[in-house]
Amino acid sequence: MSGSIYGKHFQISTWGESHGKALGVVVDGCPAGISLCEEDIQKSLNRRKPGQNRYSTPRSEDDAVEILSGVFEGKTTGTPISLIVFNKQQRSADYSEIASYYRPGHADYTFDEKYGFRDYRGGGRSSGRETIGRVAAGAIATKILDQLGIQITAYSKSIGPVVISPERFDLSQRDSNPLAMPDAVAAEEAAAYLDSCRKNGDSSGGMVECRVTGMIPGLGDPVFEKLSANLAKAMFSIGAVKSFELGDGIAASQAKGSTNNDAFSLDNSGNIVKSTNHSGGTLGGISDGNDLLFRVGFKPTPSISASQQTVNKDRKEISVSIKGRHDPIIVPRAVVVVESMAALTLTDALFSNMYTRMDHILDFYRR
Template sequence: MAGSTFGNIFKITTWGESHGKGVGVVVDGCPAGLSLCEEDIQKFLNRRKPGQSKFTTPRKEDDSVEILSGVFEGKTTGTPISLVVYNKNQQSKDYSEIASYYRPGHADYTFDMKYGFRDYRGGGRSSGRETIGRVAAGAIAVKILDQLGIRLITYSKSIGPIACDPRHFDAEEILKNPVYMPDADAAENAMAYLEACIAEQNSSGGVVECIISGVPAGIGDPVFEKLNANLAKAVMSIGAVKGFEIGDGFDVAKATGKNNNDAFRIGADGSVSKETNHAGGILGGMSDGSDIILRATIKPTPSISATQHTVNKSGEEIDINIKGRHDPIIVPRAVVVVESMAAVTIVDAMFANMSARMDSLERFYK
């Protein structure tokens, strides 16, 4: 299977299946000398692991990470970093029935059409557990960015019809509620909405927003390696993501040039800045020095207990009730996945940018 590697210089390759022995990632291109331990990565994995609330799958996994290579005496060595999380609570028998039919909203049918074979235990490579490798790699990327003064804040912007009120934004609130919303009132309403979805044997979608601050101007490229294009690919590669926006996103279709353009000005320190940020921090495929603002639209969990109509491999139309342990909403656990893929993309773009100018090379090598 091709397509499990992302990045040009800072590269990540995820591996493993949801009901195999384990899942993980190999990170190549990380510089030597970065302080790194398993706890640095575990903090990120704890944000996506299952069983944390009634709004996540009851599958009980510690998701404990082990560093197999690339770190010595608490520092990265510059060689590939291999990370593994062993699966310990698989219940493959829960999925034996679906081997004969195609679940609506899943990759069952497309896997069969492409390979003529599929791992039906939880979706195999299409399972949400594949994102463990992404998050482990993202923890390393975020640590690199942190040392460069670049910060990411990511949260659930909306769940179903419940959206955060920007006037009530409180970053400290994000980790205080199980739906990862920065608005306490919206979080309470979202949880009530999800309770109703569960009662109806249904699920919900939502939107994840990520704000990246401190990225200097000029990161990215003007044609095929546009920063916004690579961010879009990174985020859209997450299984549940169905839409992506930068800045004002789809609202620009209703705008005019007068109210969509961001006017430039000279700040008190003499630097160039913008009066507004409709562009979301990226112009012509390159960062402009302002906050990069992106959003990912997450679909409702396709595995629901309610009766659904489908077909089996014998060509018969049937009704099914999916069994197993599933999230009634993907959004809260996807927050750290979106953040991780954004961080990996920014690191890769910044590494590539080091060779963009002769004066940068001269400063480094002389």
């Protein structure tokens, strides 16, 4: 299947299905000499694995990663890094009925139209478990960014109608509640809302916000390879994503230039800085050195037990109630996926930027 490769210079290729034997990723373009072990990757995978609380699918997987290649004596070798996670708790029988009809909100119908065949077990390649490869590769990209002082932090900004309060923002709370919300009060309100959804056989959507600090100016290109455009593509490649906005986002369309423009000034060291950051950290598609700030909107989990109208493969209208093990909300487990895709995009942009100026090339080869 085409479309499973992402990146140009720091490139990943994910593979595997939700109910196949395993899932994984091959990372190509990683520099040699980076300290890397399975535990470095496992920390990120543990943040997205299922079965950790009542707001996650009860499918219990340890998602233990194995490094198959590209690492020797604890260091990356500069050759492709292959990572694998074995599926251990598939219950494919839960999905046998689905083969005969198209689930509302899922990719069943479009897969059939494109390929004339589909893996109906948990959605196959369109399953959320595909993100295992992204998160594993993102852990490597994050190690590269860490050495440059670039930090990526995402969290649940909203779940259904519940939105975190700036006055109560406390990042330490993100890892203290099952909804990854940096606001203890909002987390409790969101939990009550989700319990109501579950009671009614329903699900909820929400939004992830992500901030990147320590940014380097000059990343991205001015036309088709804008950093903003590549971030948008990275986020929209995540299943269930329905919106992306950078900086003020949609609000900018209702603003005036006098209020939306970010004024330039000099700091105490004589460096050029912006007094505000309505643009979200890019100008002309190129990073300006300010924090990157963007939001990603996720639709409600489409697999719900409430009755829904659909059509079967015999073109008969039927009512269905989806069985199986499903998340009542995608957002909390998607937080680390958003961070991972941002890390992959930024690492690729960093590597691409290394040859855009002749003075940089001369500095490297004449040192």
